[in-house]
Amino acid sequence: MASPVESAEGSALRGFLAEEMGEELKVGREPAGEGNEDCKRRHYTRPNGEVYVGRSVPRNEAGVRDDVELFRALREVRIFPRLLSAPGTGKTSAIEASFGSELITVVCAEGTDEDTLVGGYRPRPDWEWVDGLVTKALREDRPLLLDEFAAAHPRVQSRLNGVFDGRLELVLSERDGEVVRAGRKFWAAVAYNPGPELQLSAAMESRFSLPIRYRTDYRVAREIGVPDRVVRLAKRLERMVGAGEASWSPQMRELVAFRRHAELLGERWAVGALVGAAPEGCEEEVAAACAEVFRDVPARPLEL
Structure with a gap:
């Protein structure tokens, strides 16, 4: 899912992820690394005005110093991460700090339906089509956070398979097969607390191929x-x-x-x-x- 033209920084980031990270990247308690101590003090502002302090990541040739820089870099090379941890460790805050008001967030639950994510017709006043939040992110070329996405029904998850694989598109069967395609800046992350009853489908997990575990710092x-x-x-x-x-x-x-x-x-x-x-x-x-x-x-x- 790389960009058509990838920078040297993007190549270095991919090398770091492939060679140094192992199976799961942990953020929050790693030493910043020699010459990189200032990353412990990097402050960002969330859309609600609260300060978010960047979490350190392992030293790397891509020059990424903290999690906010990491997510911004991942957007450039279109790598979709999945953020794992207990509630309250800062997963959502990190993504909000990374993209500010540009971010579209969907808080999922067991009852989250396709209308919420894809869209549907609304009687206002004459059955007008209204895009769901995933469709909106695709059309507007914006970053997307699917928070607690594992809670959504597997059928709802599978409806989005084409959005997050090499196709990068959503087919709206409800609108005579209209195809909504991602622009260059579209990017997505999922966040959830994994457990026996909260897991991504195998197909979706393979699309969000970079697991990042958050811990309280x-x-x-x-x-x-x-x-x-x-x-x-x-x-x-x-x-x-x-x-x-x-x-x-x-x-x-x-x-x-x-x-x-x-x-x-x-x-x-x-x-x-x-x-x-x-x-x-x-x-x-x-x-x-x-x-x-x-x-x-x-x-x-x-x-x-």
Whole structure:
């Protein structure tokens, strides 16, 4: 799926991906590399105005320093990635920071239908055709994020096979077979949390051939003002999850929420909100870990 004419930088990027990355690229905790330390401090702005701190990637000859630069470079050579991780690690934020208001995002769910993605006729007032979001991205030559795409029904996923393979086109059977073809700047990524019941179809997985796993970057958390004690708590719970002693650990989303709650309402409220945010069945283990780290604050859900 390369561009017709590929730059030297694009060739170097492909070489990096093919030779150095292995089966899965991990972003978020790799050292920036000699001469590349400034990438830990590269800040970008999301469409909602929030700051996103770029995640470091392994050093490479393509000169890509962080995940935002990586996604922009992948667009140039039309490589479609799939972003994997638990909710709240920053997958969506990274793509938003990479492309800003140009990005089209579809948040998928089990009930996401072809009308949402492809389009359909609407009675306004005389059964007018309205493009779906994937069709819109194709027509307007824009980047596309299919968030939680694995939750969409396999039949819905398969309808888009031609968009993401060498054809780069969508046939609208509903409109007498109209063919919508991708322009040079069209690009797509999928993001999801893989699990037994949330998987891409094999055909779709082969089209999004670059797996990138996101992890919460605790250095970034500290840099954006997350208190050190809750960072220590998150790392402790992460180790417990790895050892089979816990089932959940807070990710970047929960850490940022803790910072905001603490700034507005105080640490007691922030700890209570964090314990309350734990998934059902995990509250006791999270409360016990909080009690170890926050000895001067009650470790229990907020109650009014």
